[in-house]
Amino acid sequence: MKSTVTKVAVSLVLAVGGWWLYQTPAVALSGEKSSSEPVLADTSHSTGYGAQKKMHAVGPAHLSRQDSAFPSVYDIPNPDAAEDNEVAILSSQSKPMHQRYDKQRYSAEVSSMSSLVNDRRETAAKQGLSATSLNPISVGLIGAFEVSNVEVRLEDVNLEASGGNHKPRVNPSVLKQLQATVKQWTFSQQAPANYFLPLHGLFNDPDGDTLTQRASLNIAGITVTGNDTLHIQGIPQAPIVSPVLHLAARDDFHGTGQVAWAKVNLSLPSVEPLPEESLHPLEAKTLYRLETTHLLEGVYYNYEVVFCEAWRFIDGVAYFAASDNRTQCPQDIQLQEIGYYSFNEHNDLILNSNVDDMRQQRWQLKKEYPSTLQPGVTNYFTTVYGNTANETYTMQASKRAMEARLNIRTGEYEYQMVMFDYLYPQANGQYVLGQIGNYIYDWRLPGIPHESMDSDLNMQSWLSDLSCAQLRPFWQSSEMAGQGETGDIISNSFDPYGKDPHPIECAHWWHDEWQKEYVFMNLHYNDYDIFVPGEIYSYVLKPKPQYAHLVEEVKLNFQYFNRKD
Structure with a gap:
């Protein structure tokens, strides 16, 4: 760090006060006692209430002090040095006290003092005055002492070296207890970890200073948060032998460099690798799926709203998390252990949970295929x-991909929709791959004879023709719902003509590009259904209970915007 060196003969008086000039003549530095002896606080105690010691102003040839702990040259704090050094200052009544300066205040006061000293020196030179004829100057809370031929250097003040403030210390007994605690933890690759570690009493400061603590852990996928109590959570991404938890603390009086920190390391158990035997496709990954509820975010809805769940199965332990909003899936750090799992002779996953509505479940993976x-x-x-119901899902290990189903933008132009993979059941018990999508659009314009609002669920496949006779028998209800300008909007696909035994209104359309016939299910609105821009609307296509194990329940969330024209 570049130091600013100024050789001046100036008057340095420690005093609390603002900006003023003394009008009495200066005391010549002849080696005799000054008529007024400034008193310095003993900085060996951070409280600033140590024994008072006297300093005599002496001649340039033999500058001396009774307090040998102080350097022979008064160091003016450097604004570019470490922050929050503690310096001893005096009030106008010579009462000892300590003042903590931050970097900004140091910079301002040092700059002001240097400027005034230089101004006085230049004025004295112009008037032909000697340095010792200058009146002493008191600048804010930083003083200058009138000495001859002494370099006043702007650099850091090392108070610990001068018997002042002390660094934090480590409590060995607490350290031993913490080491014993973390040795009981377990880490496995791809298995969620969630631990808390109280650090109370590990670091203490002899001067009672407030401490800044930091912690880090060299396990990829694990985060460490907190201060007095650490929260160690996440999913280890790779095995590692003997990982280390690094802990450190510092006060505000020794800078921010590495030497300012008191450091300790805790040795943690190794992260165990995944088992060598082949894993089930549902294991060792976070899987996302969509669900519906009437109660979300502390709000009860008169209709079903769509939200996201996260699941993870690893080493026989099941983890689960549910989102508290309609646009995002849970993060890995939210996963909580809810039970255990195993596999039966058909390779179905058997879940035994401590959650009431999912006490025992059988997960049957029917198809695993890449998204088109x-x-x-x-x-x-x-x-x-x-135990009471079955349901079929398209699950994905991509949080981004599943959240796309929760954030469909619609309403800005005709048929603005996003298509998603869907498997359609066939008469032979197989499935044909296709796509599914929906939209919301307001057709209300003067002179255009059309229904006020429009939504259609489009069910398409480029591999095969689809028909209402083939698909409609599987479904029980089709509903779009959300908050409108005048109240709840709850639209459905119920056949208003009553000519068909099935409750879903279904029709056919032709896909020119694929040369295939597809079907759509129309939703009905009334004149009072006014959608709110930015509001979220949930669509649910629910199968009949007897077919819930065969077809996926369609769940999508739409964010509506007004048409652009």
Whole structure:
């Protein structure tokens, strides 16, 4: 760090006060006692209430002090040095006290003092005055002493070296207890970890200073947060032998460099690798799926709203998390252990949970296939058999891909929709791959005879023709719902003509590019259904209970915007 060196003969008086000039003549530095002896606080105690010691102003040839702990040259704090050094100052009544300066205040006061000293020196030179004829100057809370031929250097003040403030210290007994605690932890590759570690009493400061603590851990996928109590959580991404938890603390009086920190390391158990035997496709990854509820974010809805769940199965332990909003899936750090799992003779996953509505479940993976619409994403077509109900899902290990189903932008132009992979059941018990999508659009314009609002669920496949006779028998209800300008909007696809035994209104359309016939299910609105821009609307296509193990329940969330024209 560049130091500013100024050789001046100036008057340095420690005093609390603002900006003023003394009008009495200066005391010549002849080696005799000054008529007024400034008193310095003993900085060996951070409280600033140590024994008072006297300093005599002496001649340039033999500058001396009774307090040998102080350097022979008064160091003016450097504004570019470490922050929050503690310096001893005096009030106008010579009472000892300490003042903590931050970097900005140091910079301002040092700059002001240097400027005034230089101004006085230049004025004296112009008037032909000697340095010792200058009146002493008191600048804010930083003083200058009138000495001859002494270099006043702007650099750091090392108070610990001068018997002042002390660095934090480590409590060995607490350290031993913490080491014993972390040795009981376990880490496995791809298995969520969630631990808390109280650090109370590990670091203490002899001067009672407030401490800044930091912690880090060299396990990829694990985060460390907190201060007095650490939260260690995440999913280890790779095995590692003897990882280390690094802990450190510092006060505000020794800078921010590495030497300012008191440091300790805790040795943690190794992260165990994945088992060598082949894993089930549903294991060792976070899987996302969509669900519906009437109660979310502390709000009860008169209709079903769509949200996201996260699941993870690893080393026989099941983890689960549910989102508290309609646009995002849970993060890995939210996963909580809820039970255990095993596999039966059919390779179905058997879940035993401590959660009431999922006490025992059988997860049957029916299809695993790459997405045709979301590159790099794998779909896991899975039926979950519960105690009271069954349901089929398209699950994905991509959080981004699943969240796309929760954030569909619509309403700005005709048929603005996003298509997603879907498996359609066939008469032979097989499935044909296709796509599914929906939209919301307001047709209300003067002179255009059309229904006020429009939504259609489009069910398409480039591999095969689809028909209402083939698909409609599987479904029980089709509903779009959300908050409108005048109240709840709840639209459905119920056949208003009553000519068909099935409750879903279904029709056919032709796909010119594929040369295939597809179907759509129309949703009905009334004149009072006014969608709110930016509001979220949930669409749910629910199968009949007897077919819930065969077809996926469609769940999508739409964010509506007004048409652009």
